[in-house]
Amino acid sequence: MSPELDQSQPLLTVNGLSHYYGSQLGCSNVGFDLYPGEVLGIVGESGSGKSTLLKCLSAVLPPSEGEVIYRDRTGLPHDIYQISESARRMLRRTDWGVVEQNPRDGLRLGVSAGANIGERMMAVGARHYGGIRSEAESWLDKVEIDLGRIDDLPTTFSGGMQQRLQIARNLVTRPRLIFMDEPTGGLDVSVQARLLDLLRGLVAELGLSVIIVTHDLAVARLLSHRLMVMQRGQVVESGLTDQVLDDPQHPYTQLLVSSVLLP
Amino acid sequence: MSEQHEAMEGYNFAYLDEQTKRMIRRAILKAVAIPGYQVPFGGREMPLPYGWGTGGIQITAAVIGHDDVLKVIDQGADDTTNAVNIRRFFSRTAGMATTTKTVAASIIQTRHRIPEQPLREDQVLVYQVPIPEPLRFMEPREVETRKMHALREYGVMHVKLYEDIARFGHIATTYSYPVLVNDRYVMSPSPIPKFDNPKMDMMPALQLFGAGREKRIYAIPPYTKVKSLDFDDYPFEVQQWEENCALCGADNSYLDEVVLDDEGNRMFVCSDSDYCEERRALGEHGGFTGEQPDLEEQNHVA
Amino acid sequence: MISVENIDKSFTLHTQGGVSYSVLEGVSFRVKPGECLVLNGPSGAGKSTLLRALYANYKVDRGHILIRHNDQQIDITEAEPRAILAIRRSTVGYVSQFLRTIPRVSALDVVAEPLLGLGVEQDVAYEQACTLLERLHIPERLFHLAPATFSGGEQQRINIARGFLPGYPVMLLDEPTASLDARNRQVVVELIEEAKARGAAIVGIFHDEEVREAVATDYLEMTALESAA
Numbered sequence: 001m002s003p004e005l006d007q008s009q010p011l012l013t014v015n016g017l018s019h020y021y022g023s024q025l026g027c028s029n030v031g032f033d034l035y036p037g038e039v040l041g042i043v044g045e046s047g048s049g050k051s052t053l054l055k056c057l058s059a060v061l062p063p064s065e066g067e068v069i070y071r072d073r074t075g076l077p078h079d080i081y082q083i084s085e086s087a088r089r090m091l092r093r094t095d096w097g098v099v100e101q102n103p104r105d106g107l108r109l110g111v112s113a114g115a116n117i118g119e120r121m122m123a124v125g126a127r128h129y130g131g132i133r134s135e136a137e138s139w140l141d142k143v144e145i146d147l148g149r150i151d152d153l154p155t156t157f158s159g160g161m162q163q164r165l166q167i168a169r170n171l172v173t174r175p176r177l178i179f180m181d182e183p184t185g186g187l188d189v190s191v192q193a194r195l196l197d198l199l200r201g202l203v204a205e206l207g208l209s210v211i212i213v214t215h216d217l218a219v220a221r222l223l224s225h226r227l228m229v230m231q232r233g234q235v236v237e238s239g240l241t242d243q244v245l246d247d248p249q250h251p252y253t254q255l256l257v258s259s260v261l262l263p
Numbered sequence: 264m265s266e267q268h269e270a271m272e273g274y275n276f277a278y279l280d281e282q283t284k285r286m287i288r289r290a291i292l293k294a295v296a297i298p299g300y301q302v303p304f305g306g307r308e309m310p311l312p313y314g315w316g317t318g319g320i321q322i323t324a325a326v327i328g329h330d331d332v333l334k335v336i337d338q339g340a341d342d343t344t345n346a347v348n349i350r351r352f353f354s355r356t357a358g359m360a361t362t363t364k365t366v367a368a369s370i371i372q373t374r375h376r377i378p379e380q381p382l383r384e385d386q387v388l389v390y391q392v393p394i395p396e397p398l399r400f401m402e403p404r405e406v407e408t409r410k411m412h413a414l415r416e417y418g419v420m421h422v423k424l425y426e427d428i429a430r431f432g433h434i435a436t437t438y439s440y441p442v443l444v445n446d447r448y449v450m451s452p453s454p455i456p457k458f459d460n461p462k463m464d465m466m467p468a469l470q471l472f473g474a475g476r477e478k479r480i481y482a483i484p485p486y487t488k489v490k491s492l493d494f495d496d497y498p499f500e501v502q503q504w505e506e507n508c509a510l511c512g513a514d515n516s517y518l519d520e521v522v523l524d525d526e527g528n529r530m531f532v533c534s535d536s537d538y539c540e541e542r543r544a545l546g547e548h549g550g551f552t553g554e555q556p557d558l559e560e561q562n563h564v565a
Numbered sequence: 566m567i568s569v570e571n572i573d574k575s576f577t578l579h580t581q582g583g584v585s586y587s588v589l590e591g592v593s594f595r596v597k598p599g600e601c602l603v604l605n606g607p608s609g610a611g612k613s614t615l616l617r618a619l620y621a622n623y624k625v626d627r628g629h630i631l632i633r634h635n636d637q638q639i640d641i642t643e644a645e646p647r648a649i650l651a652i653r654r655s656t657v658g659y660v661s662q663f664l665r666t667i668p669r670v671s672a673l674d675v676v677a678e679p680l681l682g683l684g685v686e687q688d689v690a691y692e693q694a695c696t697l698l699e700r701l702h703i704p705e706r707l708f709h710l711a712p713a714t715f716s717g718g719e720q721q722r723i724n725i726a727r728g729f730l731p732g733y734p735v736m737l738l739d740e741p742t743a744s745l746d747a748r749n750r751q752v753v754v755e756l757i758e759e760a761k762a763r764g765a766a767i768v769g770i771f772h773d774e775e776v777r778e779a780v781a782t783d784y785l786e787m788t789a790l791e792s793a794a
Contacts (some may be wrong), residue, residue: 048768086414111423111425112429128494129496130496131496179583200667247617247623
């Protein structure tokens with residue numbers, strides 16, 4: 001897929017982003033550019049502010065300070081907290097995707113797998129049942145779910161399948177930017193590997209930009225081009241993924257890296 | 264044809280006090296101004312339980328005048344408990360003239376049907392609504408459904424229809440079939456059969472909807488576009504029967520199945536009892552050869 | 566192609582009381598197309614550290630590392646991550662001693678991946694990958710298996726194939742022949758010679774003297790520095 005956009009323009013620009021929960025700090029003064037096709041990993045322990053940051057970035061939690069600028073398909077920049085709520089919600093259904101840690105938060109458990117994938121298409125006006133269904137089938141195939149399961153409820157799926165369904169449901173509208181919060185959390189190691197492999201392939205094939213929050217450094221290494229390390233709401237280190245992990249500079253990053261158990 | 268009654272003493276005309284009626288009329292005016300939009304109103308406790316048409320009764324009480332003639336139907340029939348009770352309620356509290364004739368009524372309060380006889384500009388149809396929110400099936404949060412209406416985010420309505428086709432091969436929703444009003448709001452038509460949906464489109468009469476438990480009023484002004492949701496390749500269709508009405512022979516009305524005996528014999532008759540009766544009065548008849556029920560007598564139980 | 570100017574590199578171990586030691590001090594050199602610079606010195610002299618710094622895997626404290634990428638001199642000590650990734654994609658190849666395996670990805674995919682990243686047609690990429698794997702004596706039955714279960718020598722050859730296939734203008738080789746037998750060592754020497762012949766600038770570490778002498782056009786002698794507090 002050759003993006004129609006000038007690759008030298010960032011897709012997302014974040015400036016001075018802070019969020020406070022009352023007097024409690026969520027994240028502080030975060031800034032970065034994300035370019036088309038880039039995968040940014042945000043790592044840190046629980047409570048380091050990475051999930052708060054992800055919420056601020058993905059337009060669900062207005063930040064206390066700072067701005068998030070998204071460049072649309074025509075190259076026009078939008079401050080996502082200045083545009084109308086309807087435009088913001090539209091963005092989340094079309095240009096963006098959100099893969100939740102718990103598939104229950106990202107799927108409609110009461111309707112079939114096919115309807116889960118079809119929803120975003122119908123939300124943007126698809127009104128041809130046959131067309132919606134065949135698109136749903138092709139996405140099931142892409143995420144390695146047996147086509148025979150298209151009319152089954154997601155509650156009958158395993159955790160890994162639910163997560164893959166969630167990915168299909170998000171990617172069907174060909175988004176440009178995906179937010180993921182611990183996408184492999186709670187999955188068996190063997191299932192994780194398959195999911196990561198699938199994600200790697202899709203990210204490369206579709207030229208997606210991804211912001212992925214994880215506490216798992218192996219996941220971060222496998223998927224992300226760049227890393228931001230967070231501690232107590234601050235970004236303490238950032239850079240090329242392998243450089244941050246192989247030659248960590250900040251004491252906290254060194255602690256994180258040295259704490260990983262190797263099999 | 265219509266009956267005039269004496270109002271009971273001690274009640275304001277049509278039960279509700281005048282301030283409450285004004286409040287409801289304001290809600291109705293807003294509802295008419297924004298076709299299909301659910302207007303919250305200060306629903307009152309009525310001397311009937313929720314589910315018995317308290318929303319519809321409050322609307323009727325707010326719009327009814329001394330010159331009106333009221334018809335009340337439940338599933339198309341004038342003689343079922345709910346219809347009889349509501350008619351009696353307005354007879355006693357307002358001394359209203361009541362009728363079972365669709366053509367003679369100026370206000371028709373209905374539960375689950377639209378009369379077969381096309382309605383006129385000088386008539387008002389009042390629906391009793393149990394669940395006013397068409398998005399509720401997909402989205403349990405009220406804050407979210409209101410936002411979805413405000414932003415016209417109606418994709419999930421088609422998710423439900425998709426599910427129907429995936430599961431049954433066709434859109435299996437047969438009642439409360441969602442509609443798009445005036446190209447803007449998705450609305451629940453109340454649990455009328457989808458057979459009646461096309462009647463709502465460009466209807467000359469004013470249509471008012473009242474939900475007592477959820478305290479919502481919505482409306483379709485006369486001559487408003489009402490479109491049933493569907494897919495391009497699975498267009499909206501109404502129910503069809505192989506039989507005609509066993510009593511009046513009608514081939515274009517909504518039929519109820521009536522089981523006749525323990526042998527499984529059954530017949531199909533018009534759900535709209537007035538329509539059936541009118542046809543028979545004109546000499547139409549169906550294939551039923553048994554003894555005809557004395558509908559005339561039943562209609563005057565009240 | 567490569568121009569290293571006066572680089573210093575030290576490590577500070579915050580988890581071990583902030584102890585700091587210096588590995589590289591004032592290192593400078595240049596490598597031109599067709600040259601192969603061999604890093605020479607005892608273990609602990611910083612050979613691998615230098616190589617990793619050239620790949621921007623390690624950060625240097627001071628100095629510049631200029632690499633010619635798309636007819637531009639780029640200082641990778643200052644470049645943005647995406648610029649470095651672009652350089653790695655088309656200019657600098659790195660063959661380490663160990664293969665970092667990715668679960669479920671087959672040997673053939675591992676080898677062909679960089680070519681595909683450069684936009685080479687899938688058929689062409691896989692055909693070239695097969696040819697190179699055969700040349701390195703990888704049995705065909707292993708092509709479609711994930712290399713995690715391969716022997717050390719097999720994994721290393723997969724790594725070599727992946728590194729040499731795209732024909733990068735700059736090659737960084739960290740003991741590519743460490744666990745290879747004589748036959749495959751010879752193939753690697755040939756590959757290096759071919760790379761030199763097409764004008765690649767190479768920096769390498771070879772523990773094997775025979776290989777070293779066969780491929781080197783120049784040497785950089787390195788010694789371990791005193792630990793500085």
